[in-house]
Amino acid sequence: MSRMIQLENLHKGYQVDGHIVPALQGIDLSIEKGEIFGVIGHSGAGKSTLIRCINLLERPTSGRVVVDGTDLMNLDDRQLQEQRRQIGMIFQHFNLLSSATVAENVAFPLKLAKRPKAEIEQKVTELLTLVGLEAHRNKYPAQLSGGQKQRVGIARALASDPKVLLCDEATSALDPQTTNSILALLRDINRKLGLTIVLITHEMHVIRAVCDRVAVIDGGKIVEMGNVVDVFLKPQHPTTQEFVEQVADSVELKEIVSHEKADKDRTMIRITFLGSQTYQPVLFQTMLETGTPFNILQGTISRMKDTPYGQLIVELEADQEQVNKTIGSLRQRGLEVEVI
Structure with missing residues (x-):
C-alpha cells in the first residue's frame, strides 16, 4: 500500500483570553491508500480539530499536511480549493440545503465546478443508486429520516470523485440500527471505489465495525495507535481501555x-x-x-x-x-x- 495522508508534527492552538490553548500537540500520522482509518477520543480530546486539519478547514499552527503527495500548507487559496475537491466530507448534522431536493443537494458541488448538465444528471443518478436513494431524488431533506439524510450527505461528498472521505462523527446523531446501515454503506463504498476513509468517533463499536487501523487521541496527543484487532484486544493506555469497555462485558x-x-x-x-x-x-x-x-x-x-x-x-x-x-x-x- 502507498501513503495517502501524512501528518507530521502537527500543532494547533487557539487564542483564548490572550493565551494560546493547545488543541493538537505534535501529531504524527500516516494513513494508507484505500484503508478505513479511525480516530477515537472523548469530547474535547482534539479529534474534530484533527480531521478538519486534513483539509485545512482548520489551519494548523505548525507542521505538515500531505495529501496524495501534496503539502496543503504550501498552497495558495485557489490551489487549496482545487485540492479540496479531492477530499469529500460528511458531517454529524448532515449540512444539507433545506430548500433543495435530494438530487439538487448531490448536484451542488458539480454545479459549483461548472460541470455540463448532462454529466451532472448522470453522476447524480449514479450516486443516488449507490447510496440507495434513487426513489427519493425529488424529496426535500425535511421529508427524510436521519439515515436517509446522511446517505444524501455521502452521495454529495462523493460527487467530485474524491480520493479521501472524511467522516466527522457521521453516525453519532443516528440510532444504532441506522448507524449499522451507514457503516455498512461506508464499507461498501470503500471496497467498490477504493476510497481512503478517515472517520472520527467517540464510539468504539463504530471503530470495531469498519476500521482497519485506529488512533486514540487524548489531550491533543495520540496515546495509542495500531491495527484495530490489536488495539481492541490488547489496549495499553487507560483511555483506550475505557473505550474498549464500551463494547465489552x-x-x-x-x-x-x-x-x-x-x-x-x-x-x-x-x-x-x-x-x-x-x-x-x-x-x-x-x-x-x-x-x-x-x-x-x-x-x-x-x-x-x-x-x-x-x-x-x-x-x-x-x-x-x-x-x-x-x-x-x-x-x-x-x-x-x-x-x-
Missing part, C-alpha cells in the same frame, strides 16, 4: 472476578481466538488432552470488520502445575491466554 467480568477470587485452586483465564480459530473446538480438545476440569464463565464471538474473534473467560479447577500445563498447551495452539 467488563462490569459483569469485574463482578465474576471479585466473586470467584476466594478459592486458591481455581484460576481464571481469558482466552482470545482470532480468525478461523474462532469456530474450532480448540478449548475442548486442549482440556481433553490435559484432563483439566473447567467452567466457561463468560464468552463472546463477534467480528472486527472482516476478522472474526472470540473471547472466553474460563475457570480452571486445578493446581498451579496443571494450570501452567494447560495454559502452555493453549498457547502452543496459537491462542492468546491471560491469567486474570
Whole structure:
C-alpha cells in the first residue's frame, strides 16, 4: 500500500483570553491508500480539530499536511480549493440545503465546478443508486429520516470523485440500527471505489465495525495507535481501555472476578481466538488432552470488520502445575491466554 495522508508534527492552538490553548500537540500520522482509518477520543480530546486539519478547514499552527503527495500548507487559496475537491466530507448534522431536493443537494458541488448538465444528471443518478436513494431524488431533506439524510450527505461528498472521505462523527446523531446501515454503506463504498476513509468517533463499536487501523487521541496527543484487532484486544493506555469497555462485558467480568477470587485452586483465564480459530473446538480438545476440569464463565464471538474473534473467560479447577500445563498447551495452539 502507498501513503495517502501524512501528518507530521502537527500543532494547533487557539487564542483564548490572550493565551494560546493547545488543541493538537505534535501529531504524527500516516494513513494508507484505500484503508478505513479511525480516530477515537472523548469530547474535547482534539479529534474534530484533527480531521478538519486534513483539509485545512482548520489551519494548523505548525507542521505538515500531505495529501496524495501534496503539502496543503504550501498552497495558495485557489490551489487549496482545487485540492479540496479531492477530499469529500460528511458531517454529524448532515449540512444539507433545506430548500433543495435530494438530487439538487448531490448536484451542488458539480454545479459549483461548472460541470455540463448532462454529466451532472448522470453522476447524480449514479450516486443516488449507490447510496440507495434513487426513489427519493425529488424529496426535500425535511421529508427524510436521519439515515436517509446522511446517505444524501455521502452521495454529495462523493460527487467530485474524491480520493479521501472524511467522516466527522457521521453516525453519532443516528440510532444504532441506522448507524449499522451507514457503516455498512461506508464499507461498501470503500471496497467498490477504493476510497481512503478517515472517520472520527467517540464510539468504539463504530471503530470495531469498519476500521482497519485506529488512533486514540487524548489531550491533543495520540496515546495509542495500531491495527484495530490489536488495539481492541490488547489496549495499553487507560483511555483506550475505557473505550474498549464500551463494547465489552467488563462490569459483569469485574463482578465474576471479585466473586470467584476466594478459592486458591481455581484460576481464571481469558482466552482470545482470532480468525478461523474462532469456530474450532480448540478449548475442548486442549482440556481433553490435559484432563483439566473447567467452567466457561463468560464468552463472546463477534467480528472486527472482516476478522472474526472470540473471547472466553474460563475457570480452571486445578493446581498451579496443571494450570501452567494447560495454559502452555493453549498457547502452543496459537491462542492468546491471560491469567486474570
